[in-house]
Amino acid sequence: MKNILDAPFVRGMMKTTANMYRLGWDERNGGNISVMLDENEVAEYLDLNNVIRKIDMGFDAKPLIGKIFIVTGTGKYFKNVEDDPENNLGIIRVASDGVTADLLWGYSDGGRPTSELPAHLMSHISRLSVNPENRVIMHSHPTATLALTYVHELDEKKFTHSLWQVCTECMVVFPDGIGVLPWMVCGTNEIGIATAEKMKEFRLVIWALHGIYGCGKDLDEAFGLIETVEKAAQLYLMTASFPRVNTITDPDLVEIAKAFKVEYRKDFLNL
Numbered sequence: 001m002k003n004i005l006d007a008p009f010v011r012g013m014m015k016t017t018a019n020m021y022r023l024g025w026d027e028r029n030g031g032n033i034s035v036m037l038d039e040n041e042v043a044e045y046l047d048l049n050n051v052i053r054k055i056d057m058g059f060d061a062k063p064l065i066g067k068i069f070i071v072t073g074t075g076k077y078f079k080n081v082e083d084d085p086e087n088n089l090g091i092i093r094v095a096s097d098g099v100t101a102d103l104l105w106g107y108s109d110g111g112r113p114t115s116e117l118p119a120h121l122m123s124h125i126s127r128l129s130v131n132p133e134n135r136v137i138m139h140s141h142p143t144a145t146l147a148l149t150y151v152h153e154l155d156e157k158k159f160t161h162s163l164w165q166v167c168t169e170c171m172v173v174f175p176d177g178i179g180v181l182p183w184m185v186c187g188t189n190e191i192g193i194a195t196a197e198k199m200k201e202f203r204l205v206i207w208a209l210h211g212i213y214g215c216g217k218d219l220d221e222a223f224g225l226i227e228t229v230e231k232a233a234q235l236y237l238m239t240a241s242f243p244r245v246n247t248i249t250d251p252d253l254v255e256i257a258k259a260f261k262v263e264y265r266k267d268f269l270n271l
């Protein structure tokens with residue numbers, strides 16, 4: 001059996017949580033990540049018959065029965081993952097009843113997966129239904145993105161359009177736009193259901209006055225989506241109090257989409 005601390009999926013979580021912390025996106029225990037793993041790859045590091053304990057998830061994740069995920073722990077700080085992955089991360093498998101999880105590794109102080117597990121697993125189900133390659137759901141509190149939700153209309157078309165207009169790369173990176181949810185209590189099945197519904201249509205979902213969700217086939221893709229939104233939100237806020245002398249126009253946005261051959265939300269432009 002290989003050493004789990006050398007596994008690329010553990011190393012990836014260590015590196016990504018450290019990057020997110022250092023960018024100031026994930027204060028204290030803010031943020032959470034889940035990655036669906038390949039069973040054969042996990043079996044190189046862990047005995048899949050050795051269930052450390054059962055964890056009640058409190059919601060039904062039947063479409064994911066048997067699937068294995070590495071997930072950040074609830075209340076755990078992203079800044080500490082690098083130094084103590086076995087305490088701050090866990091590897092869980094959705095059990096045959098669909099409502100409990102088998103703990104295969106981690107949460108070594110008796111911890112549990114993130115309180116946002118409903119939003120994560122329900123979003124995995126949504127994303128897999130539209131993209132079988134999806135593996136990652138990522139939640140974070142990036143500062144400018146969060147700030148923008150206090151001063152910008154919470155309208156998906158207008159929010160996406162404002163960000164497309166401030167950064168040429170935005171149309172290339174998220175041509176499918178950004179879903180927006182109103183403020184809701186976090187950590188509940190209700191916000192999980194609402195997030196997963198948006199995730200059928202969008203790879204990015206804003207939680208107003210809280211943070212953002214992103215997804216992707218790997219950690220880089222989910223991180224890159226959030227990073228690009230955050231950069232654009234910074235630019236928007238840096239320029240918001242000045243007269244807008246120059247801007248990327250809607251015809252320019254069409255030109256970008258054509259040049260990069262991306263399918264974009266045409267109804268999000270004002271043409």
Ligand code: 13P
Nearest residue numbers: 029031032074075114115
């Ligand atoms: P957890 O510590 O339970 O992951 O919660 C952090 C968070 O960001 C809640 O939305």
Ligand code: ZN
Nearest residue numbers: 030031139211
């Ligand atoms: Zn949060």
